[in-house]
Amino acid sequence: MARYLDTVSYTTTHFYPTNTKKVYNFSKLIIKKIIAPEEWGMSTLKELDYIHPEQKVAVKYNYWDYIDGFNKVLLYEYANRKHSWFIKLCSNIFDRPIPNWFCKWWTLYGPSVKILPESYKKLYLEWVDISPKLIKMQEENIFFEGMSVMYFFMEFSIPWIMKWSIEVNSTSEGFPYLQRTFYTKFWSKLLQKNPEGKLHGQEIIDLINVTISKYYDTAHMEPQVMEDLSPFRKITRKLQMKKGLISKSEAIAIYMEEVKKDLMKNLHIDIKDDISMVSASHTNEEEDACIAREGKQDVDDEEINLETILKRYQQQLEESSSASTTDKGKGKV
Structure with missing residues (x-):
């Protein structure tokens, strides 16, 4: 001592x-x-x-x-x-x-x-x-x-x-x-x-x-983002930090919300790139406007479909999960 x-x-x-x-x-x-x-x-x-x-x-x-x-x-x-x-x-x-x-x-x-x-x-x-x-x-x-x-x-x-x-x-x-x-x-x-x-x-x-x-x-x-970590690892660590304080259904909801944000973020980036490439390869303004309208409609449809799919998957996970709150003490031999 x-x-x-x-x-x-x-x-x-x-x-x-x-x-x-x-x-x-x-x-x-x-x-x-x-x-x-x-x-x-x-x-x-x-x-x-x-x-x-x-x-x-x-x-x-x-x-x-x-x-x-x-x-x-x-x-x-x-x-x-x-x-x-x-x-x-x-x-x-x-x-x-x-x-x-x-x-x-x-x-x-x-x-x-x-x-x-x-x-x-x-x-x-x-x-x-x-x-x-x-x-x-x-x-x-x-x-x-x-x-x-x-x-x-x-x-x-x-x-x-x-x-x-x-x-x-x-x-x-x-x-x-x-x-x-x-x-x-x-x-x-x-x-x-x-x-x-x-x-x-x-x-x-x-x-x-x-x-x-x-x-x-x-x-x-000064927003701080963890770009180096995969979305799965970021979500998993967040849930680990909240383990024991939130129910399984709440954990699933948090997980699915983060998955949705990541998917929409990546879809948004890809769509912007596609539109930029299309715009750069056309010179007719009317044709560009038509393509842009069609592209926006496709994006809206994808968002709706994605929302439906994620909600359905979340519901299936919640139905299949079983609540367990047992907490064992720390032991040392």
Whole structure:
């Protein structure tokens, strides 16, 4: 834990039960920044010294000990198996590159988007479509499942509660094994009102609303498009970011709408090119006007037919889909 103290990577606070001070009842973890490998020095194996304040003994550690500490600090548990952690990521983590190992840490210890209450879910669904950070990551073809949730909790410093328990599971062959299963939930205090009648989490909600409005204004002035990604990949990633918050029928509707936009965009480009070529090869104005009218009629017919086909296909997909909302906890053997 030495490097955490030296660099203020995170702070921990432990709380005792009211009737005893023998074990921690729950703990608080505030992650303020993540040290990237290049910040450590010439080598990640470079060792630093830490002097324990009470024992006065020097302890050597390197960057891999730093990572190991992140993975083990949340494993504390006492005999009654009721210890829990209050966790919050500070937004200034974005001031440095986020290492890949921390993204893996998030997939294990981070919460699911499903723990968000309805008011936060609606804001998340707006934010996920307009966030410049997510758009930039997709433009660079960088994506992992849970990335958008991590960015949301991190950008707005939304805290959550985490605990774990040991459970018995079995392999596909029927061999039993012990599994550590993690559980997360939303910090309910954010939904409670203070004595003045204001929500404890109102500042976070206001910040999210202001940020979304700012992103919309920026996008309006400087539209950002992901031309390098295929339409299928763009749509798939959008749906992955909203997984768990929208129904299958809503996902199908979003998908089909994006397919329609892409098809009409490409059809429009092809039609414009065709008309330009025809116009360039004719000199008679009356003949050009006749061709243009016929071309427009063909386009309108194609749009109508395409609309009908897509709606019919969407209806078939919705009828064949089955609703499933089961969400399994994260397990570690």
